[in-house]
Amino acid sequence: MSEFDRHPGGRPPHSHLPPDPALRVMALETLLVRKGLIDPSALDEIADHYANRVGPRNGAIVVAKSWLDPSFRESLLRDATGTVSSLGFTGRQGEHIVAVENTPDIHNIVVCTLCSCYPWTLLGLPPAWYKSDAYRSRTIREPRSVLAEFGVNLLQSQKVRVWDSTAEVRYLVVPMRPDGTEGMTEDQLAGIIARDCMIGTALPRLPEPGQ
Amino acid sequence: MSEFDRHPGGRPPHSHLPPDPALRVMALETLLVRKGLIDPSALDEIADHYANRVGPRNGAIVVAKSWLDPSFRESLLRDATGTVSSLGFTGRQGEHIVAVENTPDIHNIVVCTLCSCYPWTLLGLPPAWYKSDAYRSRTIREPRSVLAEFGVNLLQSQKVRVWDSTAEVRYLVVPMRPDGTEGMTEDQLAGIIARDCMIGTALPRLPEPGQ
Amino acid sequence: MTRIHDMGGRFGDGAIAGRSGGRVFEERWHARALALTLAAGALGHWNIDMSRHSRECLPPKDYQRFSYYEKWLAALADLLVRHGLVTCGELSDPERSPACPAHQKILRPAHVATVLGRGLTYTRPVSGAAKFANGAMVRTRRHTANPLVIGGHTRLPAYACGRRGRIVGCHGAQVLPDSNAHGLGEAPEWLYSVEFAAAELWGPDTENPDDTMVLDAFESYLEAV
Amino acid sequence: MTRIHDMGGRFGDGAIAGRSGGRVFEERWHARALALTLAAGALGHWNIDMSRHSRECLPPKDYQRFSYYEKWLAALADLLVRHGLVTCGELSDPERSPACPAHQKILRPAHVATVLGRGLTYTRPVSGAAKFANGAMVRTRRHTANPLVIGGHTRLPAYACGRRGRIVGCHGAQVLPDSNAHGLGEAPEWLYSVEFAAAELWGPDTENPDDTMVLDAFESYLEAV
Numbered sequence: 001m002s003e004f005d006r007h008p009g010g011r012p013p014h015s016h017l018p019p020d021p022a023l024r025v026m027a028l029e030t031l032l033v034r035k036g037l038i039d040p041s042a043l044d045e046i047a048d049h050y051a052n053r054v055g056p057r058n059g060a061i062v063v064a065k066s067w068l069d070p071s072f073r074e075s076l077l078r079d080a081t082g083t084v085s086s087l088g089f090t091g092r093q094g095e096h097i098v099a100v101e102n103t104p105d106i107h108n109i110v111v112c113t114l115c116s117c118y119p120w121t122l123l124g125l126p127p128a129w130y131k132s133d134a135y136r137s138r139t140i141r142e143p144r145s146v147l148a149e150f151g152v153n154l155l156q157s158q159k160v161r162v163w164d165s166t167a168e169v170r171y172l173v174v175p176m177r178p179d180g181t182e183g184m185t186e187d188q189l190a191g192i193i194a195r196d197c198m199i200g201t202a203l204p205r206l207p208e209p210g211q
Numbered sequence: 212m213s214e215f216d217r218h219p220g221g222r223p224p225h226s227h228l229p230p231d232p233a234l235r236v237m238a239l240e241t242l243l244v245r246k247g248l249i250d251p252s253a254l255d256e257i258a259d260h261y262a263n264r265v266g267p268r269n270g271a272i273v274v275a276k277s278w279l280d281p282s283f284r285e286s287l288l289r290d291a292t293g294t295v296s297s298l299g300f301t302g303r304q305g306e307h308i309v310a311v312e313n314t315p316d317i318h319n320i321v322v323c324t325l326c327s328c329y330p331w332t333l334l335g336l337p338p339a340w341y342k343s344d345a346y347r348s349r350t351i352r353e354p355r356s357v358l359a360e361f362g363v364n365l366l367q368s369q370k371v372r373v374w375d376s377t378a379e380v381r382y383l384v385v386p387m388r389p390d391g392t393e394g395m396t397e398d399q400l401a402g403i404i405a406r407d408c409m410i411g412t413a414l415p416r417l418p419e420p421g422q
Numbered sequence: 423m424t425r426i427h428d429m430g431g432r433f434g435d436g437a438i439a440g441r442s443g444g445r446v447f448e449e450r451w452h453a454r455a456l457a458l459t460l461a462a463g464a465l466g467h468w469n470i471d472m473s474r475h476s477r478e479c480l481p482p483k484d485y486q487r488f489s490y491y492e493k494w495l496a497a498l499a500d501l502l503v504r505h506g507l508v509t510c511g512e513l514s515d516p517e518r519s520p521a522c523p524a525h526q527k528i529l530r531p532a533h534v535a536t537v538l539g540r541g542l543t544y545t546r547p548v549s550g551a552a553k554f555a556n557g558a559m560v561r562t563r564r565h566t567a568n569p570l571v572i573g574g575h576t577r578l579p580a581y582a583c584g585r586r587g588r589i590v591g592c593h594g595a596q597v598l599p600d601s602n603a604h605g606l607g608e609a610p611e612w613l614y615s616v617e618f619a620a621a622e623l624w625g626p627d628t629e630n631p632d633d634t635m636v637l638d639a640f641e642s643y644l645e646a647v
Numbered sequence: 648m649t650r651i652h653d654m655g656g657r658f659g660d661g662a663i664a665g666r667s668g669g670r671v672f673e674e675r676w677h678a679r680a681l682a683l684t685l686a687a688g689a690l691g692h693w694n695i696d697m698s699r700h701s702r703e704c705l706p707p708k709d710y711q712r713f714s715y716y717e718k719w720l721a722a723l724a725d726l727l728v729r730h731g732l733v734t735c736g737e738l739s740d741p742e743r744s745p746a747c748p749a750h751q752k753i754l755r756p757a758h759v760a761t762v763l764g765r766g767l768t769y770t771r772p773v774s775g776a777a778k779f780a781n782g783a784m785v786r787t788r789r790h791t792a793n794p795l796v797i798g799g800h801t802r803l804p805a806y807a808c809g810r811r812g813r814i815v816g817c818h819g820a821q822v823l824p825d826s827n828a829h830g831l832g833e834a835p836e837w838l839y840s841v842e843f844a845a846a847e848l849w850g851p852d853t854e855n856p857d858d859t860m861v862l863d864a865f866e867s868y869l870e871a872v
Contacts, residue, residue: 002798212571565850625790
């Protein structure tokens with residue numbers, strides 16, 4: 001047994017917390033506040049940061065710019081970390097960004113098989129499905145089956161390239177710009193670039209006429 | 212997804228049974244009796260067979276005979292299936308037996324990493340620990356650490372050989388005959404050969420003097 | 423990776439609990455679950471490899487939380503539905519099911535001792551001699567995958583894929599689980615015991631380089647080296 | 648086999664649930680669990696690799712039954728005890744713990760935006776050039792085991808052990824998780840993207856032989872072929 005698998009009394013420390021998850025968090029917060037390790041108002045700030053300040057709109061702006069500006073696109077593909085930093089998109093779980101571009105030949109999709117690595121600075125926190133066992137176990141082996149569940153139909157000619165986020169590099173998928181978006185502004189374009197397009201599990205879609 | 216992993220409605224059939232295990236068995240028994248698939252008195256017979264008719268005494272007799280009779284030993288090591296059949300030890304989960312003998316050079320221990328294969332005809336049903344994840348995952352990689360948990364201290368010179376029961380062959384460990392057993396009868400010898408000695412997680416011990 | 427059951431060598435499971443033993447059946451329902459499984463198996467709709475595969479195919483969340491006989495029960499329910507003997511609706515409400523006449527192969531108490539005591543040999547005749555002799559060096563195949571069925575049953579554990587070992591025994595030709603589990607025939611093959619050095623299997627996690635591990639491998643799991 | 652978290656390629660997990668998305672925090676306690684983990688991390692007693700390893704070391708039964716933030720919480724509790732900041736007794740009865748003065752690195756609300764927005768680069772200077780050029784063929788090491796610590800942390804997934812691939816990118820030299828997770832120093836190494844043909848990884852389970860999988864691999868995970 002590794003030393004990490006040995007627990008005195010056979011019980012790992014976390015088993016001493018209450019069984020209900022909400023009570024478990026409360027117990028831990030109470031304890032850490034008493035121990036002087038946590039300032040509860042910092043917790044509110046952190047929650048607010050990820051609930052309201054970072055989210056997939058950041059990534060959508062990056063993609064929209066790359067569609068509109070060839071030199072931005074070139075810069076993004078060459079040095080995404082520097083390029084998105086210049087837009088102020090920096091921080092935890094976004095320290096090293098690589099942009100991978102879909103083409104008529106290649107469709108990219110991102111997974112983290114070992115945990116749930118994800119570009120927080122560009123997409124916010126990952127959705128529950130991205131962190132699920134089914135997505136983690138299956139995407140790396142059967143990406144086309146997973147894509148079909150998400151309703152993504154690839155071009156006949158497209159190969160799939162799956163990126164397993166195994167280090168601190170975070171991947172941003174740059175989808176192909178759909179037909180019919182000529183003349184749209186950066187803001188309008190960002191509006192059709194949903195979060196999943198930048199993970200690789202969706203394709204940008206024009207709003208239905210009349211909507 | 213393999214076809215075995217697809218379930219209409221996302222729920223595998225077993226999830227339709229009641230949550231409590233005892234009720235689950237009862238529901239299934241009720242259903243199978245109604246469907247004409249099960250005769251409940253056959254269930255009593257099966258339970259009685261494994262509770263009372265087969266058990267580690269069978270294996271202990273085989274080992275004791277091998278200690279007492281060199282030609283039996285030779286026959287057991289050459290063709291265990293035939294040899295134990297001649298004693299009437301035949302049946303389910305004992306169709307193909309191989310006996311592996313401990314020596315001053317080699318200590319044998321048996322595990323089934325993929326499920327819980329075990330020589331039912333010679334040892335009865337496996338104990339809960341044999342079927343546990345911890346035994347299955349660890350024994351094949353760190354047999355000495357597992358043996359230490361069972362209180363087994365090997366001779367300095369002994370190598371460990373772990374048998375992973377991956378097919379329909381079932382392994383019987385033949386322990387070394389301890390000193391001090393000279394003159395004991397087959398029945399007396401069988402009395403010191405506990406079940407775990409024939410899995411490889413214990414060594415035969417003489418009863419304490421006075422017991 | 424195959425499935426959750428293929429756990430040989432996994433870290434994290436902690437100490438082995440309940441080493442002192444205990445009763446044959448710790449709960450009355452354990453005996454009933456075992457008996458139900460054997461009695462339903464006697465109907466002949468599936469074989470032992472299908473039973474094993476049904477347990478392996480339990481969702482990992484269920485496989486990890488279920489106790490041993492809960493796995494048996496769940497796998498039995500899944501087999502019964504897969505083979506058309508019962509429906510999901512009947513599982514959730516057994517009383518709703520109509521009473522049926524007895525199955526023609528229903529196991530009666532008078533036959534239990536005979537059936538259990540007889541066993542089922544897995545040895546089969548094959549044409550041709552065994553490919554590997556005792557002492558031959560072999561390598562296991564590189565992928566644990568079943569070559570016949572995607573996600574299918576196999577008895578080559580993941581920890582032993584692509585590893586060099588030595589033939590230390592031959593058990594004759596036996597039914598191939600990879601085929602039999604999927605109703606593709608018994609496809610018997612020569613079955614060998616293959617011995618591996620601990621370091622070949624575990625690399626830096628080797629506990630003691632003098633130790634060895636032996637597994638039973640079908641001929642198609644092996645190539646000469 | 649490493650641990651239960653190393654599930655890439657595993658069969659049996661079924662359909663992907665909840666694909667339509669949902670709120671950032673589905674429950675209020677999710678936000679609290681995330682925030683607690685980040686705030687406790689800011690105290691500087693452990694690094695991200697230790698956090699990941701703590702989650703990986705959850706017993707498989709817990710890892711499979713816990714939801715995502717339950718894993719975070721449990722791993723946080725284990726880290727706090729391992730690093731001597733709290734005791735098991737205090738976890739079961741927080742009110743019994745004496746009130747303590749603030750830790751000198753306690754995260755205050757005014758610093759949250761700065762700390763989260765700054766991030767932590769993992770790039771480090773190393774002496775010597777990268778060993779592999781773009782386009783070079785490499786093979787991953789044969790065992791997923793951490794060579795420094797038995798049962799230790801590594802970022803080489805089991806499905807990609809002993810496989811041939813091609814270098815398709817280099818991300819500079821970065822902190823080596825295998826060392827950093829165990830307090831053995833940052834031991835930076837060149838980090839590459841390595842691309843594998845699907846069939847090399849999955850053999851008979853390959854979904855489409857035209858597809859590829861790319862992972863980030865540290866130089867010591869690779870050998871030239």
